[in-house]
Amino acid sequence: MHQRLSFLAAFTLCGMTSALAMAQPTTSTSPAPAQVTPAGNDAAKRPNMIVIFCDDLGYGDLACYGNPTIATPNLDQMAAEGMKFTQFYSAAPVCTPSRAALMTGRLPLRNGMCSNRRRVLFPDSKGGLQAEEVTIAEVLQANGYATACVGKWHLGHLPQYAPTQHGFDSYFGIPYSNDMDRVASAPKGRASFADPKVEYWNVPLLRNGEVIEQPADQRTITRRYTEEAVEFITQHQKQPFFLYLPHSMPHVPLFRSAEFEGRSKRGLFGDVIEEIDWSVGRIMETLESLKLDEQTLVFFTSDNGPWLIFNEQGGSAGPLRDGKGSTWEGGMREPALAWWPGTIKPGSVSRDVASTMDLLATACTLAGAKLPGDRVLDSYDLTPVLLGTGESGRELLFYYRGYNLMAVRKGPWKMHLMTQDAYGAGARQPVKQDPPVLYHLEHDPSERSNVAEAHPEVIKAMLADIEVHKKDLVPAESQLER
Amino acid sequence: MHQRLSFLAAFTLCGMTSALAMAQPTTSTSPAPAQVTPAGNDAAKRPNMIVIFCDDLGYGDLACYGNPTIATPNLDQMAAEGMKFTQFYSAAPVCTPSRAALMTGRLPLRNGMCSNRRRVLFPDSKGGLQAEEVTIAEVLQANGYATACVGKWHLGHLPQYAPTQHGFDSYFGIPYSNDMDRVASAPKGRASFADPKVEYWNVPLLRNGEVIEQPADQRTITRRYTEEAVEFITQHQKQPFFLYLPHSMPHVPLFRSAEFEGRSKRGLFGDVIEEIDWSVGRIMETLESLKLDEQTLVFFTSDNGPWLIFNEQGGSAGPLRDGKGSTWEGGMREPALAWWPGTIKPGSVSRDVASTMDLLATACTLAGAKLPGDRVLDSYDLTPVLLGTGESGRELLFYYRGYNLMAVRKGPWKMHLMTQDAYGAGARQPVKQDPPVLYHLEHDPSERSNVAEAHPEVIKAMLADIEVHKKDLVPAESQLER
Numbered sequence: 023m024h025q026r027l028s029f030l031a032a033f034t035l036c037g038m039t040s041a042l043a044m045a046q047p048t049t050s051t052s053p054a055p056a057q058v059t060p061a062g063n064d065a066a067k068r069p070n071m072i073v074i075f076c077d078d079l080g081y082g083d084l085a086c087y088g089n090p091t092i093a094t095p096n097l098d099q100m101a102a103e104g105m106k107f108t109q110f111y112s113a114a115p116v117c118t119p120s121r122a123a124l125m126t127g128r129l130p131l132r133n134g135m136c137s138n139r140r141r142v143l144f145p146d147s148k149g150g151l152q153a154e155e156v157t158i159a160e161v162l163q164a165n166g167y168a169t170a171c172v173g174k175w176h177l178g179h180l181p182q183y184a185p186t187q188h189g190f191d192s193y194f195g196i197p198y199s200n201d202m203d204r205v206a207s208a209p210k211g212r213a214s215f216a217d218p219k220v221e222y223w224n225v226p227l228l229r230n231g232e233v234i235e236q237p238a239d240q241r242t243i244t245r246r247y248t249e250e251a252v253e254f255i256t257q258h259q260k261q262p263f264f265l266y267l268p269h270s271m272p273h274v275p276l277f278r279s280a281e282f283e284g285r286s287k288r289g290l291f292g293d294v295i296e297e298i299d300w301s302v303g304r305i306m307e308t309l310e311s312l313k314l315d316e317q318t319l320v321f322f323t324s325d326n327g328p329w330l331i332f333n334e335q336g337g338s339a340g341p342l343r344d345g346k347g348s349t350w351e352g353g354m355r356e357p358a359l360a361w362w363p364g365t366i367k368p369g370s371v372s373r374d375v376a377s378t379m380d381l382l383a384t385a386c387t388l389a390g391a392k393l394p395g396d397r398v399l400d401s402y403d404l405t406p407v408l409l410g411t412g413e414s415g416r417e418l419l420f421y422y423r424g425y426n427l428m429a430v431r432k433g434p435w436k437m438h439l440m441t442q443d444a445y446g447a448g449a450r451q452p453v454k455q456d457p458p459v460l461y462h463l464e465h466d467p468s469e470r471s472n473v474a475e476a477h478p479e480v481i482k483a484m485l486a487d488i489e490v491h492k493k494d495l496v497p498a499e500s501q502l503e504r
Numbered sequence: 505m506h507q508r509l510s511f512l513a514a515f516t517l518c519g520m521t522s523a524l525a526m527a528q529p530t531t532s533t534s535p536a537p538a539q540v541t542p543a544g545n546d547a548a549k550r551p552n553m554i555v556i557f558c559d560d561l562g563y564g565d566l567a568c569y570g571n572p573t574i575a576t577p578n579l580d581q582m583a584a585e586g587m588k589f590t591q592f593y594s595a596a597p598v599c600t601p602s603r604a605a606l607m608t609g610r611l612p613l614r615n616g617m618c619s620n621r622r623r624v625l626f627p628d629s630k631g632g633l634q635a636e637e638v639t640i641a642e643v644l645q646a647n648g649y650a651t652a653c654v655g656k657w658h659l660g661h662l663p664q665y666a667p668t669q670h671g672f673d674s675y676f677g678i679p680y681s682n683d684m685d686r687v688a689s690a691p692k693g694r695a696s697f698a699d700p701k702v703e704y705w706n707v708p709l710l711r712n713g714e715v716i717e718q719p720a721d722q723r724t725i726t727r728r729y730t731e732e733a734v735e736f737i738t739q740h741q742k743q744p745f746f747l748y749l750p751h752s753m754p755h756v757p758l759f760r761s762a763e764f765e766g767r768s769k770r771g772l773f774g775d776v777i778e779e780i781d782w783s784v785g786r787i788m789e790t791l792e793s794l795k796l797d798e799q800t801l802v803f804f805t806s807d808n809g810p811w812l813i814f815n816e817q818g819g820s821a822g823p824l825r826d827g828k829g830s831t832w833e834g835g836m837r838e839p840a841l842a843w844w845p846g847t848i849k850p851g852s853v854s855r856d857v858a859s860t861m862d863l864l865a866t867a868c869t870l871a872g873a874k875l876p877g878d879r880v881l882d883s884y885d886l887t888p889v890l891l892g893t894g895e896s897g898r899e900l901l902f903y904y905r906g907y908n909l910m911a912v913r914k915g916p917w918k919m920h921l922m923t924q925d926a927y928g929a930g931a932r933q934p935v936k937q938d939p940p941v942l943y944h945l946e947h948d949p950s951e952r953s954n955v956a957e958a959h960p961e962v963i964k965a966m967l968a969d970i971e972v973h974k975k976d977l978v979p980a981e982s983q984l985e986r
Contacts, residue, residue, distance in 0.1 A: 029664060081570075082570060082823045086563060088569045088570020089590075090569075090591060090855065090949050091590065091591075091855055091947075091949065098851075102584065102851075108571075108573065155557075192953050210527055211685045267809070287855055287916070287945040288947055289944075291947070292947075306505065330952075333952060334944070334947040334948050338950060340564070340822055341570065341571075341572075341820050341822045341823060371567065371575070373572065434769070462771075464769045464770060464771070465573075465770055465771040465773070465816040466815070466816050467572050469821060471816060476793075
């Protein structure tokens with residue numbers, strides 16, 4: 023069923039020889055920049071990159087991750103023809119910090135996109151991603167890539183923070199979450215989500231800097247994002263491109279096109295996921311029909327875990343504990359699929375620990391671009407993992423909630439210094455864990471059995487790792503509190 | 505990636521035309537017996553049947569059901585080439601009743617293999633499956649099938665209850681659970697499971713009626729079951745056969761062969777599952793090499809959910825609530841895979857509600873055999889589901905704990921009349937739920953949101969269904985209390 027790539031095949035596809043040979047692991051303490059491959063004659067041969075990013079999708083919400091009633095044949099096919107990650111993380115358990123970290127390859131507290139008081143940006147916020155931050159889009163744009171952002175931005179809605187200020191040639195989408203700016207006449211509290219109407223939320227739809235629709239018709243938004251994405255791909259067949267496609271869904275309020283109404287056994291939430299699955303299928307079909315599939319890395323994941331307080335309208339973290347907002351596994355571990363026919367071995371499973379922050383270093387390697395070498399990065403090149411030739415070099419994963427370091431993962435071990443439930447009464451304050459709580463995540467992914475007493479040496483080593491981590495940690499001023 | 509069977513192909517394979525055309529749904533109130541296809545000239549063309557039955561495997565323990573760290577490439581391949589069920593149930597949340605129901609297609613309380621005091625049979629039990637019960641093996645044996653039971657029986661260890669008294673030509677395996685008859689010198693309580701040694705349990709290994717090893721060397725038991733199974737298949741290429749392969753694992757104490765030690769990222773439990781996965785691969789390979797694969801239905805599932813109190817040594821129910829012993833979903837919903845190349849559409853997913861009890865009626869249809877027509881059955885023919893031509897006709901699923909009807913499922917709805925946790929302090933007594941608790945399992949598989957108040961009409965209808973169900977219910981005397 024599976025076919026292994028020959029060594030030769032892996033190194034001659036897509037003109038990647040030089041870029042891959044020069045790829046270096048990056049570390050947060052001493053980033054080793056990848057060598058530059060000048061954008062020149064072979065620019066057209068460098069692989070395209072598409073990042074499809076869901077909003078509040080849980081670890082257990084796809085059929086290929088064990089969901090019993092949501093049908094995701096296109097995503098299942100993506101897994102069967104590509105790589106499925108089982109220990110892949112977003113960089114934060116909520117939206118804005120998670121997106122900032124993906125874009126910059128840096129922890130949210132390094133770039134200021136976090137806070138202990140305001141979890142995300144709101145329509146009244148004055149802050150946003152700062153100009154001095156370097157995004158994936160900027161790196162790729164500077165290296166000859168066409169770039170587009172289609173979807174939810176949420177890194178600042180004021181003009182100076184727009185996607186087009188951060189490396190994207192074009193932008194089509196909504197500036198913040200689809201549940202923001204609820205109108206006064208809408209039903210209060212959860213009632214507006216139970217039977218959502220487009221007019222309850224005054225969210226604008228933008229094309230580049232211009233509001234083209236307000237409120238955005240969210241019923242057709244997944245379809246329209248998809249059409250924009252297909253159009254962008256079709257228009258840029260000759261030039262390497264980077265498409266960032268952050269869906270607004272399945273964040274509540276849930277909306278889907280008429281043709282997906284009542285489609286799923288899972289109800290409204292399932293309909294929404296099945297439309298996203300359709301969208302992924304359209305992207306794959308488009309690449310295949312344009313013969314770009316062997317020249318394009320498609321990466322699918324989400325910004326944080328499921329919003330469990332919304333019950334049937336929220337997703338599922340599968341076997342993982344808690345959800346969105348929490349640094350238990352359910353808050354940050356995500357479905358993640360990588361598809362690149364001819365390069366990634368079909369049906370492969372990566373059980374490596376990896377992060378959305380790693381996409382920056384990966385993009386640099388693919389493009390033969392230089393890493394932003396003047397700053398501390400938290401990004402590890404995933405190309406060895408994707409090609410099946412090695413590991414990314416990531417040893418540690420840090421779980422932050424705002425500015426609080428809640429937990430650390432090293433190999434199979436996760437040590438909680440503080441715990442706090444996602445939402446509800448138990449979530450008011452973090453609970454300090456002293457001594458720390460320890461789980462062996464590979465044996466116990468549901469974080470049920472604290473094994474701290476049996477492994478004092480692990481705790482000691484991880485506490486020392488934290489001291490090293492703190493040395494290069496200079497928290498930036500919060501943009502979310504402005 | 506997928507290929508659909510043509511109508512013609514489905515009906516000309518394996519000489520099944522007549523049997524399938526005559527298949528009838530069976531109901532518990534009025535079983536409609538399938539017509540007899542005499543075992544005659546075409547006997548050799550009737551499909552073989554292999555049932556691989558695990559012990560305490562949870563819904564979340566296979567990679568194809570979302571497990572993050574257990575590698576099950578052969579079971580994943582079985583799913584990719586066959587059918588994966590996502591709403592498939594064992595007939596009871598513990599071992600003996602579950603096995604009795606699979607064998608007879610009848611609820612445990614109809615055949616006496618249940619109790620409210622002793623959950624399963626023990627080495628001092630005097631009871632067992634009664635001679636008047638009709639098993640799958642008896643039906644198939646009477647219709648010209650060679651039959652073998654290889655593995656854990658647990659339906660009575662006294663000679664009159666042996667597999668060879670219930671339709672099996674031969675038997676190789678252990679008579680009850682692998683944690684029974686612990687020797688006095690073994691460490692007490694859980695300590696004997698933490699670092700298990702073969703000599704802690706005095707479990708016998710039998711060939712037909714004879715004890716050939718005591719204590720059974722459990723380290724090699726999965727391998728030896730596999731070798732026996734392969735030998736049986738190889739010896740019966742010319743005659744239709746039925747192989748029942750109930751593994752002793754992954755019931756604690758956990759043992760695996762030397763070559764699987766330290767194999768899995770999931771630790772000891774993962775090693776054990778990965779050896780079972782290897783075993784499944786050996787069965788599939790054997791069928792393929794003998795060119796019997798297109799003539800054999802292989803069905804893989806388990807007897808009940810994971811034994812959660814054993815922490816890392818127990819499995820995972822994935823997104824489902826609770827585990828072994830409980831009538832929450834985690835106790836009874838199981839991974840279930842059906843593989844029959846050329847007949848079952850590759851990569852298909854069945855979200856139909858089905859039960860281990862349905863294997864009896866399915867076997868009858870495949871063999872062109874008559875259903876036991878003189879008794880109430882709880883078995884619904886699954887061949888329309890397997891062939892993709894229709895549904896099984898099952899409308900209701902009953903969740904019993906001993907003689908207590910705890911819950912009922914109808915379509916997506918599950919109504920709990922009583923709840924009781926699996927183990928621990930909260931498990932002492934069932935809690936009557938009046939009014940009943942209601943979950944929409946297709947929207948809410950984790951049983952988190954009680955929606956009873958919003959759906960009084962569903963509760964009313966299901967209470968009426970229970971009255972009908974009770975009319976043909978004559979509980980047999982308990983065999984477990986003897």
